[in-house]
Amino acid sequence: MTIDFGPSAGLPAGFASWRSGSALVRGHSPSKSANWFGPALGTLGSNRFDPPRPRTLNDPGGCYLAEGIIGLLHERVFRGALQPQVSRTTLSAHHAVTEATLLRDVVLIDLVVATAVHGLQLSDITAPPLLAPHAPLRYPATQGMAGAWAATNASAGFAGVPGGRVDGILYVSRFGPAERCVVLWDLAHGALRWGSALPLGAHGGLRAACGALGVREVP
Amino acid sequence: MTAIFDQTLGTMVAAPAGARVAPEAEAVVARMAQLAFEVASSAGRGELLRALATGSSVAFLRVFAELLVSSTGPSAAAMEALRGQLALAESVELSGGLWRADEAQAALGVSRATLQSWRDAGRVIALPQGDGSYAYPVAQFLPPATDLDRPRPDPAIGDVLRAAGSALGVHELFLLLAAPQPALATAGGGERTGFEALRAGEGALVEALVAHVVTPSDAGAPDSGETPSIGQPAAVIH
Numbered sequence: 001m002t003i004d005f006g007p008s009a010g011l012p013a014g015f016a017s018w019r020s021g022s023a024l025v026r027g028h029s030p031s032k033s034a035n036w037f038g039p040a041l042g043t044l045g046s047n048r049f050d051p052p053r054p055r056t057l058n059d060p061g062g063c064y065l066a067e068g069i070i071g072l073l074h075e076r077v078f079r080g081a082l083q084p085q086v087s088r089t090t091l092s093a094h095h096a097v098t099e100a101t102l103l104r105d106v107v108l109i110d111l112v113v114a115t116a117v118h119g120l121q122l123s124d125i126t127a128p129p130l131l132a133p134h135a136p137l138r139y140p141a142t143q144g145m146a147g148a149w150a151a152t153n154a155s156a157g158f159a160g161v162p163g164g165r166v167d168g169i170l171y172v173s174r175f176g177p178a179e180r181c182v183v184l185w186d187l188a189h190g191a192l193r194w195g196s197a198l199p200l201g202a203h204g205g206l207r208a209a210c211g212a213l214g215v216r217e218v219p
Numbered sequence: 220m221t222a223i224f225d226q227t228l229g230t231m232v233a234a235p236a237g238a239r240v241a242p243e244a245e246a247v248v249a250r251m252a253q254l255a256f257e258v259a260s261s262a263g264r265g266e267l268l269r270a271l272a273t274g275s276s277v278a279f280l281r282v283f284a285e286l287l288v289s290s291t292g293p294s295a296a297a298m299e300a301l302r303g304q305l306a307l308a309e310s311v312e313l314s315g316g317l318w319r320a321d322e323a324q325a326a327l328g329v330s331r332a333t334l335q336s337w338r339d340a341g342r343v344i345a346l347p348q349g350d351g352s353y354a355y356p357v358a359q360f361l362p363p364a365t366d367l368d369r370p371r372p373d374p375a376i377g378d379v380l381r382a383a384g385s386a387l388g389v390h391e392l393f394l395l396l397a398a399p400q401p402a403l404a405t406a407g408g409g410e411r412t413g414f415e416a417l418r419a420g421e422g423a424l425v426e427a428l429v430a431h432v433v434t435p436s437d438a439g440a441p442d443s444g445e446t447p448s449i450g451q452p453a454a455v456i457h
Contacts, residue, residue, distance in 0.1 A: 032440040040439030047436050064436070081432045082398040084310070085303055087388055094386045094435070131402060131427035138431075197443060218303035 003170070003180070005113045012160035014117030016110040016170050018182065022102045024065040027076035027095055027200065034098035035194055037061030037186040046129075046138045049146035049169050049183045060150050060185035062168065063192075065100060069205040070212060071179030072097060077200075078215075080128060080175050085216040088201030095200035100192040106167040109149055109158075112180060120145070126174040150185065167191065176213075228252060254287070262286050277312040281305035307390055314397040314414060317346065317354040327360070328369045341380045343372050344396075346389060356393055358414035375422020379413075382426045386433035395429065402428050 002019040009017035026034045038061055039045035044054045051059040066072040076095060077086065111118070111125050124145075129138045137143050146169065157164020167188035173179040184191070200206065210217040223231075228248065234240075240248075259267060270282040281302075288301050311317055318326055324334055338345040338353060343360075345353040360370040383392045396413030403416045403424060413425045 028437050028440065029435045031443055032435075032437045033443050036437050036440035038437060038439055043439060045436075046434065076436075079432045080402060081395060081400055081428060083391065083432075084394050084398055085306060085391060087391060090386070090388050090391060094433075128402060129431060131424060131431055216299070216303055216306055218299050 003112075005110055010162070011107065012117075012158075014110055014114045015158070015161055015166065016108045016113070017105045018102060018108060018170065020102050020104050024067060024100050024102070024182065025069060025072050026063070026065045026098045026100055026194075027072045028098065028197070029094065030092070030096040030197065030199065034096070034100070034197060035063070035189070035192070037063045037184070037189060044137075045143075047183075048139045048142045048171075048174070050139075050143055051150065052137055052140070052143040052147040058154065059147070060153070060187065062146075062183040062185055063189070064181065064183050066173070066182075067180040069097070069203060069209045070176060071173050071181050072200075073209055073213065073215075074173040074175040074179055075181060078175060078213075083215065085218060086210065087218050088206070089219065090201075091206070092199035092201030096197040097200050097203050098197045099195040101195070102191055103193050104191050106182075106184065106188050106191055107161060107165070108168050108170040108182060109166055111169060111171040118145075122172075122177070125171055126177070128174070146183075153185070153187075255283075258283065258286050258290055261290050275309070275312060277305075277309045281309055307394065310394055310397045311346075311356065314393075314412070315357040317356055319354055320352060323355045326370055327372075337372060340377075342374075342377045344376060344380065344389060344393060346393060356397075356414075358397065358412075359417070361418065373417050373422065375417055375426065378422060378426045379417075379429050382430040383433055386435075387429075392429070395432070396425070400428060402431075 002022060003016055004019065005011075005016045006013040009015070011017060028034045028036065038047075039050055039055050041057065042054050045051060045062075047062065047064060049062055049064075053059075055061070064075065066075060077083075077091065109118070111120065115122060115125065124141055127139065127141055130140070149166075149169070152158060153165055158166060165187065166185075168182055168184040170180065170182050173181055207217060232248065262270075266282070266286055270279060270286070273279040273282055284301060284305055285298075288298060320331065320334060323329075324331055327334070329337075334343075334355075337343045344356055346356065348354050357370075359373060359376050361373045363369050363371070379396070380392070387395065396417075399410035399412050400416075401410055403411045403413060403421075405411060411419070413428070416422075416425050
């Protein structure tokens with residue numbers, strides 16, 4: 001789980017490298033492939049760094065992963081709501097977890113250590129979703145940023161970054177800022193080796209994660 | 220300190236002077252006292268203080284029951300299930316309690332068939348009970364508008380139940396609605412439960428919260444057997 005930031009990774013401040021060999025976890029629906037860089041073309045995404053418009057051929061798809069099972073629970077299961085209790089049966093029926101190993105170093109926009117380099121504060125990144133019905137974007141601020149960065153990545157590239165291209169965005173969970181997460185754009189899809197999907201309720205790390213979060217885990 | 224065993228049980232129970240109870244009730248009280256003695260005398264001081272610090276009878280019972288079960292060396296799964304049940308009971312109490320079917324019929328002024336049709340149609344939250352019956356959280360019903368009216372189902376409950384689908388069990392949905400949620404905070408910043416927001420007429424917001432929690436972000440992903448091969452251009456992959 002090695003992440004090097006800025007100059008220690010041979011990158012400008014504000015960028016990071018998640019090193020080859022690191023294992024990440026991906027939460028997904030049990031019937032769906034973990035290897036998915038969404039949203040679908042023509043679809044407006046509802047995740048934090050999805051394109052700020054219905055996705056076109058010019059927009060990268062994004063695959064969201066977490067460093068550990070707590071981050072996965074925050075981002076996929078609890079999603080900012082207080083859920084005092086989870087059932088392993090329900091979790092397994094609706095959520096699976098697949099481990100992905102990085103086959104090469106990936107270069108990321110760093111929103112963990114050097115957020116200010118990008119002119120941002122933590123609150124810009126962790127703003128809650130707009131739950132108002134019919135709101136056009138769920139996360140207007142971060143979706144707007146992601147759209148601009150994707151455009152830069154596809155055109156001039158990022159100054160100081162070798163090759164100018166980044167593979168995605170490194171960030172912290174909105175719901176638990178100690179949990180590091182990443183959205184990899186589809187230019188990095190070849191950088192992942194996928195393991196086998198496991199029902200979330202059967203994951204060996206679930207009990208400890210729920211304990212750490214103060215969430216009761218019942219059969 | 221007066222030794223507990225120097226007192227009669229009658230001096231420790233807050234019963235009206237001269238109250239007469241059935242022999243069966245006395246027997247239950249005596250048996251409970253024996254049980255309480257066995258559990259309390261084998262528990263640690265911290266656990267006892269935790270029990271004494273509880274604010275309601277249900278909360279006290281939750282801690283006491285945990286002590287009771289843990290003293291018998293149960294399996295981890297049994298403890299988990301017990302904690303879940305007791306926490307649910309405490310949450311039910313804090314939210315305003317439950318109506319059994321006959322209580323709901325009387326309070327709402329409807330027939331058993333009507334109540335059952337509401338439950339079957341997903342218009343009300345019904346929690347299955349151990350005996351096969353259902354109980355209805357009181358908090359889900361809108362208070363009567365006048366003294367001549369009765370509580371009534373909130374039309375938004377159906378939308379909330381639909382939003383939850385099968386991604387949340389009914390107990391999990393109840394707990395979600397009964398817990399204070401930051402996303403439902405008032406303009407002044409005060410957290411509200413889903414039930415409180417529903418009573419404030421903000422059913423659409425509660426429905427949006429539930430939909431946000433349960434909506435999978437990979438609905439458009441290929442099925443698990445259709446993993447795209449490495450190297451395909453993005454437009455083909457997605």
